[in-house]
Amino acid sequence: MENQQKKPIIKDEDSDLILEIKNGRTDLYETLLSKYETRIYNFGLRMCKDVSDAEDLVQETFINIFRYLKDFRMESKFKNWAYKIAASVCMKIKKRNNVTETELSLDDILPADREKEVSSKIPSWVNQPAEALMNKEMYLEIKREIDNLPPSYRIILVLRDMEDFSTREVSEILDLSESNVKVRLHRARSFVREGLKRYFND
Amino acid sequence: MTDNEKYSNHCIQMFEVYSQYLDGELDENQRTEVEHHIETCSECRACFMTLKKTKELCSKMPRVKAPDDFTSRLHSRIRNILDCK
Numbered sequence: 001m002e003n004q005q006k007k008p009i010i011k012d013e014d015s016d017l018i019l020e021i022k023n024g025r026t027d028l029y030e031t032l033l034s035k036y037e038t039r040i041y042n043f044g045l046r047m048c049k050d051v052s053d054a055e056d057l058v059q060e061t062f063i064n065i066f067r068y069l070k071d072f073r074m075e076s077k078f079k080n081w082a083y084k085i086a087a088s089v090c091m092k093i094k095k096r097n098n099v100t101e102t103e104l105s106l107d108d109i110l111p112a113d114r115e116k117e118v119s120s121k122i123p124s125w126v127n128q129p130a131e132a133l134m135n136k137e138m139y140l141e142i143k144r145e146i147d148n149l150p151p152s153y154r155i156i157l158v159l160r161d162m163e164d165f166s167t168r169e170v171s172e173i174l175d176l177s178e179s180n181v182k183v184r185l186h187r188a189r190s191f192v193r194e195g196l197k198r199y200f201n202d
Numbered sequence: 203m204t205d206n207e208k209y210s211n212h213c214i215q216m217f218e219v220y221s222q223y224l225d226g227e228l229d230e231n232q233r234t235e236v237e238h239h240i241e242t243c244s245e246c247r248a249c250f251m252t253l254k255k256t257k258e259l260c261s262k263m264p265r266v267k268a269p270d271d272f273t274s275r276l277h278s279r280i281r282n283i284l285d286c287k
Binding site: 029161 | 254264
């Protein structure tokens with residue numbers, strides 16, 4: 001088509017490996033698999049909250065990656081393309097499990113005990129390094145709050161804050177506008193914040 | 203009374219952009235406005251600080267390793283798919 005301009009190839013840390021696999025070096029599949037399997041497995045666990053579903057997600061994602069790698073035009077980073085596939089598999093699993101979607105309103109995330117939250121009382125945990133706070137109990141508490149997020153908010157917090165994608169990348173992976181990503185991310189973080197605040201106050 | 207009726211419109215307006223501030227997504231004027239607000243509104247400062255720490259804690263969540271028997275099955279499944287091509 002005359003108006004369809006070919007997008008430039010994106011060079012990233014995986015480009016050489018992907019090119020080699022696309023050119024027939026299928027023996028290199030292990031390298032690619034090993035690099036991403038833990039990441040995608042954790043994405044699956046965080047999204048599905050169930051080991052068996054997470055394993056299904058990883059398997060289905062990699063089957064699709066290797067099935068369609070020949071069609072991958074390298075116009076985005078491989079990582080982003082892989083997570084787009086993972087996100088789409090995640091949607092299928094969500095549908096299979098009849099997971100219902102809810103919205104977070106402003107009332108759900110605004111500090112509930114704002115009157116008590118005076119400046120002289122910035123909670124002590126805020127001033128401690130995250131590494132010092134991150135024990136097993138804290139891990140489980142954060143996990144619980146993230147698990148309680150509606151899936152469409154959870155996926156944005158997971159991709160943005162845990163998988164380290166930018167707002168623009170998340171909007172491309174999920175086919176959402178950047179402003180939608182920003183609003184949902186803020187609501188998701190604020191929801192988790194409320195839970196942590198309760199945890200530390202108890 | 204709902205929670206958000208306890209807030210001034212300006213507090214809510216600022217609250218809504220805290221994440222964008224933390225992510226470096228605001229322009230200079232907006233950044234200055236947020237900074238001025240959390241400096242002068244004591245309630246919002248605590249809210250902002252806890253949100254900042256929450257973001258940091260989420261980013262420090264460790265990953266778990268997939269079970270070995272699962273990864274072995276996965277690798278052999280992919281190998282089979284590639285061999286059949």
